[in-house]
Amino acid sequence: MKPKDMKEPEYNQRLEQDILQALKNPSPFYWVAVFTCASFFAIGLLTWLYQMLKGMGVAGINNPVGWGVYITDFVFWVGIAHSGTLISAVLFLFRAKFRNVFNRSAEAMTVFAVMTAGLYPLIHLGRSWFFYWLFPYPNQRQLWVNFQSPLIWDVFAVSTYFTISAIFWYVGMVPDVAIVRRYASGIGKKIYSILSLGWSGSKRQWRHYTRLYIFLAAFATPLVISVHSVVSWDFAMSIIPGWHTTIFAPYFVAGAIFSGTAMVLTLVIPMMKIFRLERYITVDHFDKIAKVLLFTSLIVTYSYLVEFSLAFYGGHKFEESHFLYRLLGDYRYLYWTMLFCNSLFPLTLFIRRLRRSIAFLFIMSLFVNVGMWLERFVIIVSALAKDFDPYNWGIYIPRWPEVAITLGSFGMFFMFFLIFTKVLPVLAITEIKEEAVE
Amino acid sequence: MKINYSFDEKRKFLAKLEELVKSGIAREKINVFTPYPVHEAEELLKIKNSPLRFFTLFGALSGLLFGFFFTIWTSLDWPLIRGGKPIVSIPAYIIVAFELTILFGGVISFIGFLLLSGLPSAGKIAAPEDYGNQFVIHIENEGEK
Numbered sequence: 001m002k003p004k005d006m007k008e009p010e011y012n013q014r015l016e017q018d019i020l021q022a023l024k025n026p027s028p029f030y031w032v033a034v035f036t037c038a039s040f041f042a043i044g045l046l047t048w049l050y051q052m053l054k055g056m057g058v059a060g061i062n063n064p065v066g067w068g069v070y071i072t073d074f075v076f077w078v079g080i081a082h083s084g085t086l087i088s089a090v091l092f093l094f095r096a097k098f099r100n101v102f103n104r105s106a107e108a109m110t111v112f113a114v115m116t117a118g119l120y121p122l123i124h125l126g127r128s129w130f131f132y133w134l135f136p137y138p139n140q141r142q143l144w145v146n147f148q149s150p151l152i153w154d155v156f157a158v159s160t161y162f163t164i165s166a167i168f169w170y171v172g173m174v175p176d177v178a179i180v181r182r183y184a185s186g187i188g189k190k191i192y193s194i195l196s197l198g199w200s201g202s203k204r205q206w207r208h209y210t211r212l213y214i215f216l217a218a219f220a221t222p223l224v225i226s227v228h229s230v231v232s233w234d235f236a237m238s239i240i241p242g243w244h245t246t247i248f249a250p251y252f253v254a255g256a257i258f259s260g261t262a263m264v265l266t267l268v269i270p271m272m273k274i275f276r277l278e279r280y281i282t283v284d285h286f287d288k289i290a291k292v293l294l295f296t297s298l299i300v301t302y303s304y305l306v307e308f309s310l311a312f313y314g315g316h317k318f319e320e321s322h323f324l325y326r327l328l329g330d331y332r333y334l335y336w337t338m339l340f341c342n343s344l345f346p347l348t349l350f351i352r353r354l355r356r357s358i359a360f361l362f363i364m365s366l367f368v369n370v371g372m373w374l375e376r377f378v379i380i381v382s383a384l385a386k387d388f389d390p391y392n393w394g395i396y397i398p399r400w401p402e403v404a405i406t407l408g409s410f411g412m413f414f415m416f417f418l419i420f421t422k423v424l425p426v427l428a429i430t431e432i433k434e435e436a437v438e
Numbered sequence: 439m440k441i442n443y444s445f446d447e448k449r450k451f452l453a454k455l456e457e458l459v460k461s462g463i464a465r466e467k468i469n470v471f472t473p474y475p476v477h478e479a480e481e482l483l484k485i486k487n488s489p490l491r492f493f494t495l496f497g498a499l500s501g502l503l504f505g506f507f508f509t510i511w512t513s514l515d516w517p518l519i520r521g522g523k524p525i526v527s528i529p530a531y532i533i534v535a536f537e538l539t540i541l542f543g544g545v546i547s548f549i550g551f552l553l554l555s556g557l558p559s560a561g562k563i564a565a566p567e568d569y570g571n572q573f574v575i576h577i578e579n580e581g582e583k
Contacts, residue, residue, distance in 0.1 A: 430473065
């Protein structure tokens with residue numbers, strides 16, 4: 001934040017220097033981090049190759065549990081993406097100024113998380129090289145895709161989400177890239193010049209730019225709600241007990257924003273410490289984002305209660321027995337851990353002092369990440385493990401390829417994020433300048 | 439562009455801009471460059487609402503129509519009864535049409551923005567016009583007030 005006694009030009013100058021400092025000279029620690037993430041990513045890719053060569057049998061998924069860790073990961077990563085859009089678009093429309101310090105990294109996170117998520121349906125396909133069959137295109141057999149299938153809705157929702165998020169991220173960055181261009185030299189200057197599209201900040205450019213930004217935010221807001229609703233319908237449109245419920249769409253959207261907000265904290269806290277951005281990302285900002293986390297945690301907890309109430313109020317025997325199984329069955333420890341991470345532990349955020357403790361928030365964010373991953377795992381696996389027919393019951397335990405590919409996806413995500421912090425401005429410089437004089 | 443006022447603070451820039459506008463210089467001839475959007479300057483210069491909204495509306499409507507047209511046409515092109523549902527199942531197609539509304543609306547808005555603001559500009563990519571943190575006022579053809 002701008003100190004009161006500081007003049008605008010000095011502040012702007014210092015702001016640019018501080019943020020561009022982050023782009024300079026990567027430390028050995030940075031290279032170690034990138035290398036570690038890249039190694040995980042490479043292991044994930046090799047495992048995927050192994051799975052393609054050997055067949056899906058190497059994974060633990062079986063009959064009846066045909067959807068396991070891969071679909072869990074898919075839902076997890078799509079969910080992570082959501083709070084990026086919430087912070088950048090929804091909070092923008094609500095004029096919540098505290099978003100300005102988070103939006104750039106949150107948007108980057110969105111784009112990378114959707115990229116990661118998009119791999120999972122392909123990994124899960126088995127014959128990944130036929131992924132394009134999911135798209136409607138004129139083919140020899142004159143067949144079209146089934147537009148009544150939630151999986152095809154997913155194709156449209158996720159690819160639209162990726163496109164719009166990437167455009168939104170890029171558009172928000174154009175004026176800032178023009179600032180980086182000023183300080184860069186050599187080949188870097190050329191690249192930033194092209195990326196900035198020749199931005200000069202004229203009245204004509206700002207006039208259309210500010211409109212475009214509002215329109216994109218207005219598109220992204222309903223989009224974010226629709227995307228996770230569609231993801232939840234992958235489950236809810238079936239008749240499996242535990243999946244077939246009307247609360248799924250809002251429940252998944254809230255869960256997505258909850259997990260994504262936690263991931264923003266996981267990424268931004270180390271970034272702030274390493275690049276010494278404490279001057280801009282203050283405790284007040286974290287306090288506000290912690291309130292978002294607490295609020296969404298309460299919605300998620302409420303959804304857990306509603307889910308159980310509906311099952312028991314509905315008088316549907318299979319539904320009842322499924323929810324008892326979820327609470328007390330084979331996956332009970334995972335379910336209890338999830339309840340602790342998502343519902344109980346976040347209640348501590350009612351305490352102001354804990355909301356304002358950066359270290360505590362970081363630990364909290366890790367717990368929530370784990371809890372939300374488990375939530376998806378429990379919903380997907382426990383519902384399939386015990387459905388209607390006892391003859392068709394079974395247990396699912398992930399095998400090493402699933403673990404390796406999951407770790408690989410984390411490697412990919414963090415690797416992209418690390419590269420982002422060194423090549424693009426991590427804070428929205430222009431918006432912080434604008435806010436400072438108000 | 440002869441006259442070139444340059445300020446390092448928004449406050450001073452706005453004061454000068456107001457003075458220039460009051461002195462009777464045609465508003466269209468004043469061009470300003472700012473490090474961030476300045477709404478007060480837009481008001482002083484009476485800048486009209488951007489026509490970008492027509493691109494957005496056109497994009498969104500075309501996405502919506504295309505979404506319904508495409509799903510309905512492909513279903514009729516090779517009719518397959520799935521799950522005992524009607525061949526043309528509008529509720530299911532609403533979702534595809536909704537996503538395409540947003541996709542087309544967003545992409546066409548972006549293209550509209552590029553067209554309207556003259557970006558990307560090859561000349562300015564080669565030789566960037568950059569005023570740093572300065573608020574700059576240019577007046578075209580000084581003397582022709």
